[in-house]
Amino acid sequence: MPFQVVIEGIIEGALASATIDTDDGLTLVDSTVGPKSSPLYTLYNLAQRGEDPSLFYSHIFYADLHHACLEAPAWITAAALKSRAAQMLPAEFAQQHLNLWQSSTSALFPPAILDKCRDDYRLDAESIADGRAHVVGAGLDRAYGFSLHGDQTVTTAVMKLLVNEEEHFYVLASDKIMFSNAGGIKKAFSKYQREFNLSRCTIEAYNSQDIAAWCADQDFSSETVHATSDRQSNAFTALYNAASEGRLHIHKDFAKLFEELGNFEYTLANTGNHGGGQAKFGGAKGCHDDHVYSLAWALYSLRDDLLNPYEIQGIHCHGEAHVARLCALNGGTFIPPCAESCRSMLAAHGLYRRYRDRGQIDPDSFETFIDRKLINTGAHTQPR
Numbered sequence: 001m002p003f004q005v006v007i008e009g010i011i012e013g014a015l016a017s018a019t020i021d022t023d024d025g026l027t028l029v030d031s032t033v034g035p036k037s038s039p040l041y042t043l044y045n046l047a048q049r050g051e052d053p054s055l056f057y058s059h060i061f062y063a064d065l066h067h068a069c070l071e072a073p074a075w076i077t078a079a080a081l082k083s084r085a086a087q088m089l090p091a092e093f094a095q096q097h098l099n100l101w102q103s104s105t106s107a108l109f110p111p112a113i114l115d116k117c118r119d120d121y122r123l124d125a126e127s128i129a130d131g132r133a134h135v136v137g138a139g140l141d142r143a144y145g146f147s148l149h150g151d152q153t154v155t156t157a158v159m160k161l162l163v164n165e166e167e168h169f170y171v172l173a174s175d176k177i178m179f180s181n182a183g184g185i186k187k188a189f190s191k192y193q194r195e196f197n198l199s200r201c202t203i204e205a206y207n208s209q210d211i212a213a214w215c216a217d218q219d220f221s222s223e224t225v226h227a228t229s230d231r232q233s234n235a236f237t238a239l240y241n242a243a244s245e246g247r248l249h250i251h252k253d254f255a256k257l258f259e260e261l262g263n264f265e266y267t268l269a270n271t272g273n274h275g276g277g278q279a280k281f282g283g284a285k286g287c288h289d290d291h292v293y294s295l296a297w298a299l300y301s302l303r304d305d306l307l308n309p310y311e312i313q314g315i316h317c318h319g320e321a322h323v324a325r326l327c328a329l330n331g332g333t334f335i336p337p338c339a340e341s342c343r344s345m346l347a348a349h350g351l352y353r354r355y356r357d358r359g360q361i362d363p364d365s366f367e368t369f370i371d372r373k374l375i376n377t378g379a380h381t382q383p384r
Contacts, residue, residue: 032096033061035104035268044101061099068098089237089279091268102268108240108281109261118258119249121170125159125196128170131354133307133375134161136172138192138201138220139297141290142208143180153180154294155188157196160302167307169242169299170249172196174257174291182210193220202301204293223301227293229278235296236266236281238303256291263287310351310369314378315344321383328370330382335367348374 034040047057062068065085069078085093089108094100109117121128125136136159143151157173173192177184192198200221203212208224215222225231242248250257264287266279283289317324319338326334329344339345352369364372 033059033099033101034095036101037104041101059099062097064098065093086241087237089233089240089266091266092279095268105265105267107262108236108264108266109243111262113240113243114258114261116246117243117248117250117261118252119170120252121249123172123251125172128159128172129161131310131351132161132163133311134159135199135302135305135307136160136192136196137298137301137305138189138198139294139299139301140185140189140201140203140208140211141293141297142185142204142206142211143290144207152288152290153177153185154290155185155192156291156294156298157192157198158295158298158302159196160299160305160307162307163247166247167242168247168249169302171251171254171257171295174254174295176256176291180207182214185211186214189215189218189220193218199305200301202297204297225297225300229280231300232281232296233279235300236279239296239299242299257295260287260289260291264289264292308375308377310355310373311375311377312344312347312351315376315380315382317342317344317382319383324382328367330380333367 029040031040033044043055044057044059046052047055062071065081068076068081072078072081081097084097088096089106091102091106095102125134128134136157138158139156140153142153153176155173155175155177156171159170159172161168161170173188173196175188177188189198189201198220200223201215203215203222203224205212205224205226212222212224239248260283263284264281265284266281268279281289283292315329317327317330319327319336319342323336323338324330326332327336327339327345328334329342329348335345348370349366351374352366355369355373356363363369
């Protein structure tokens, strides 16, 4: 019996027609699902309705990640599935690993996720950090001064810090720059550096050559990026993960940012012969997305910054040499009597109190805290 086999492909009418002039001609399609706009979904609906008795359809799928971990074949481990779920957008994972049909367009930040992001905090970097190691990044999404589509230029500042050793992000500023004015952009970045100690920024390349040149002469580092599909996917997946896990904090007064997040969508478009799709991002029809893109680039600027949980700005020991060698701050395991008057030890105790006050279920001892969590970022002096 003549037949064709199509592996991981999207069937077209020509494939099925290729065997129509052969007795018992057969076309086999082995594929994951695609968006509901794909030809495979048309065949699926035909099979569901039973309108074509010559069409046979087997659809293996999983209801959710938990179901997949329990029922997936032996060669797919639960750890691998959980890893992919953490690295992919929900519709991507559902389509490619749960084998569930997806609408071609999905909201990236539904109301339940936005509720997790809404917070009320002082827009002050030192107040938010409260002694914890942190870094501040900025993002720029620039439009032409008089955009026919009403696009806006937006700068955003975001703080990254560790909360119970997890990376959290606090939006410090989300500013619209009138007329896309270069002076306004420079003023905003200078303010972020002055008030928030800005460390780095990411600038979308579109219409931003002058800003990139100016940033190169500033004290903070900068990079210019082109908004390629892969880069957008990485940036928005990281933004979505932080939001969905309650690690993205947006001040309740950033109303425009919340509005754009609520109207922000992604589309899984078919690419090539693999039935999957690469996500495309943007505001819903008639809605803007400039604040969202600026936020995504701000988070993207901090992607390579690894933070230490608790930092002390220098350790200076003035104790007796034979005692100093035993002190926990100098690599020993002992808290000597001189600790009561030692400025470095008092600073370490202050950080330890903050660590304990954050509700640790099984907190480390002070000595273990110094050994495992306290990082000295300054000089270290001690008597010989």
